Ligand SMILES: Nc1ncnc2c1ncn2[C@@H]1O[C@H](COP(=O)(O)OP(=O)(O)OP(=O)(O)O)[C@@H](O)[C@H]1O
């Protein structure tokens with residue numbers, strides 16, 4: 001469904017993405033793992049044009065775009081099929097939970113208010129926060145904010161959702177609730193790319209794993225193969241270091 | 250206090266206050282409203298980095314902030330007629346106050362917009378909104394909350410600065426007071442009286458500011474200003 005070839009991105013002379021390829025089919029959940037600074041966030045931001053790639057082509061729903069050259073209209077059309085969930089939630093601070101979800105539907109998609117609200121309520125219900133519809137972001141916990149952000153993403157009925165470390169900004173006791181929501185989405189067949197440091201989540205929920213290090217994709221393979229038949233020493237040592245950390249807790 | 254002074258104060262009070270309500274307040278309100286429009290446009294031009302326009306805006310802010318308000322009033326009212334542009338006193342005062350305050354408020358508004366976290370804009374893009382839509386519905390309302398106290402400050406300054414319009418023959422409160430004082434020689438009492446009226450005006454604005462802040466806070470669920 002989404003295929004990217006030769007994605008490159010530099011910031012001020014240093015190349016952060018050095019030619020990344022990836023491909024994801026409908027219903028796939030691609031977990032993006034890798035050490036800090038490896039370029040995972042940059043990759044995801046380039047995929048939704050929050051950052052403009054220096055090189056690369058993207059094929060999405062059978063349309064091919066040159067990533068550095070694509071115009072505003074193409075990007076806007078593409079974004080109507082995608083959604084993004086940020087590490088720091090980025091809920092609209094001046095809107096209630098319900099308005100956060102309806103805003104894009106009403107303003108960008110010109111949906112009638114009643115229809116947008118019905119759809120938004122269904123989305124909030126899905127993340128278990130229907131009762132918080134009138135709360136402002138500042139009145140919600142981090143975990144609740146992230147679940148509203150996921151409802152906002154889902155309400156647009158995207159073909160693919162990008163998650164950038166959706167639980168990294170959360171207190172440990174709030175992580176589970178958010179991961180449960182994402183897992184439920186996966187079970188419903190939602191296509192997703194999830195940057196995460198939660199290895200168990202990647203192991204249990206994802207169908208494929210992309211391992212990023214130093215701006216390159218060191219591996220892109222089915223989840224089972226990634227964890228069970230890992231041949232690359234670099235990745236083995238990364239996984240071992242995570243196991244150690246979890247052991248310490 | 251002698252009976253004469255008391256009488257002068259009592260008879261002049263409605264006259265001065267009346268000029269305040271009829272001239273000072275409209276002059277302030279119209280000028281400030283225009284200043285806000287100028288400020289938002291200038292701030293947006295700078296933030297959106299509109300080539301060419303941005304240089305013009307920087308130049309305008311530089312000129313205004315670098316010269317005294319009184320000199321600006323004289324330039325426009327007494328100077329421009331030499332170029333064939335002769336404005337009546339009141340519109341002239343409105344133009345100068347609006348342009349002057351607009352330059353200062355532009356910086357306030359720009360700082361407030363820049364204080365809205367980048368993620369708000371990005372989240373807007375990701376749900377498909379356009380730059381203008383996000384600005385109008387997400388960023389500016391939040392920036393307005395941040396800018397509201399400093400803008401109220403500017404408004405309070407402006408109420409008092411309108412007394413400078415007396416210099417270009419606008420008969421606002423201060424000029425009215427000057428006239429009475431010139432006739433009666435009761436300077437201390439009359440200038441204290443007009444000072445008191447300015448104080449009342451500013452107190453009312455401060456009170457409205459508190460009310461406005463409460464309302465804005467309620468509309469934003471308590472506190473908007475967070476990282
Ligand atoms: N806007 C930017 N300007 C300059 N450098 C940047 C910018 N964004 C990212 N970088 C650099 O790019 C590199 C990769 O960053 P990125 O955020 O993509 O890594 P990451 O894999 O997401 O790391 P983490 O796991 O810590 O989130 C880092 O060295 C970072 O300093």
Ligand SMILES: [Mg+2]
Nearest residue numbers: 040041042165
């Ligand atoms: Mg990151």
